[in-house]
Amino acid sequence: MYSGRLIKGIGGFYYVHVEDQVFECKARGLFRKKKITPLVGDYVEIDVLDHKNKKGVIEDIKSRKNELIRPSVSNIDQAIVVFAVTQPDPHLSLLDRFLVLAESQRLNIIICLNKIDLLEPADYEEIVHTYRAAGYKIILTSTKKEIGIEELRHELKNKTTVFAGPSGVGKSTLLNHVHPGLKLQTGEISTKISRGKHTTRHAEIMEIEENGWVVDTPGFSSLDMNFIDESDLHYYFPEYSFHLENCKFNSCKHLNEPGCGVKEALQSGKISESRYNSYVQFIEEIRKHRRY
Incomplete structure (x- = not known):
């Protein structure tokens, strides 16, 4: 068994970098049964089947530090x-x-x-x-x-x-x-x-x-918000963190609630209007998806 990093995947073939070599590998069927898809960036264990032609099979995928949805990559800093x-x-x-x-x-x-x-x-x-x-x-x-x-x-x-x-x-x-x-x-x-x-x-x-x-990564033109919880979205706008404690309600969504610290910061110019508009748009998309 050899340890390496999955550097590319095309058409069911996975290319694994092991020291100074790259092996073309297939993934064991057990990953499909477990609904696990190898991702670019994964640290893996491979069994080499053909040293001369650098062919192998992925036997194990190490635990991921993180995983992006689009682009689909893992273990990113x-x-x-x-x-x-x-x-x-x-x-x-x-x-x-x-x-x-x-x-x-x-x-x-x-x-x-x-x-x-x-x-x-x-x-x-x-x-x-x-x-x-x-x-x-x-x-x-x-x-x-x-x-x-x-x-x-x-x-x-x-x-x-x-x-x-x-x-x-x-x-x-x-x-x-x-x-x-x-x-x-x-x-x-x-x-x-x-x-x-x-x-x-x-x-x-x-x-x-x-x-x-x-x-x-391939260029992308869209990215949906389906994976985001509405209650967490404001944490992903880092500039909001300075104003959340000024909200009257802990459950404030920063839309039409009274005493909203984020809206007050928006009105005083401390938060960008374009950024706030993106926030509102994402909230609406999350809510629309939740209804279906």
Whole structure:
């Protein structure tokens, strides 16, 4: 038996990194019976069936530290959420959705705003202010001008990091600049639909120097809130934590209740209106799903 890490899964085949080798493996049928699906990022035990052709079978999946739903990866330390300041224009509600997912998994979160060479700082400073005020670290990057690349590289050391964001924002290009040896496929934005051409087709975890692993993921365009409990949602907006104790009721949902500390903070400008609108939208989605 050999210990390794599942780095890629395609069509029922799982590729497991063991020291300096990669084995193509199938999973034992018992996982299917237990309704357990091996995930990229899993630490596994494999039985090697063919050393020469590097074939094996996954015998055991170690307990997961955490598990993301979309992208489907496990054992992640942090998330770097990549959005472009333009081409495509940033969809802040989608950014907030991924932040909620990452917060629910207790991940360290960094927001990377890419392609800053295409705009003047004044054109994206409101976004920067909104998310820094919410407590997030932001790295501003441009691969064309090599801005922020070294800072990004530093954040990847000794961690397993999931890179995620919409298609076409430059995730793969950024990773290629951070670690040229990855040689990830990249593509241009489709001018017709203003989205990326989905050059990354599946989640894959890759080892880089300084004991780091990165997960390049397919771009996503939607992320539902079905997995979130309505009563927990406000905990996943970190800026709310400073105002919850000012709510009159412990069960306050921060919608129409009297004496709401969050609404008071919103009215005084301490909480972003766009962030609050995302919160209300997510509450409505959770409630709608619960009715069905």
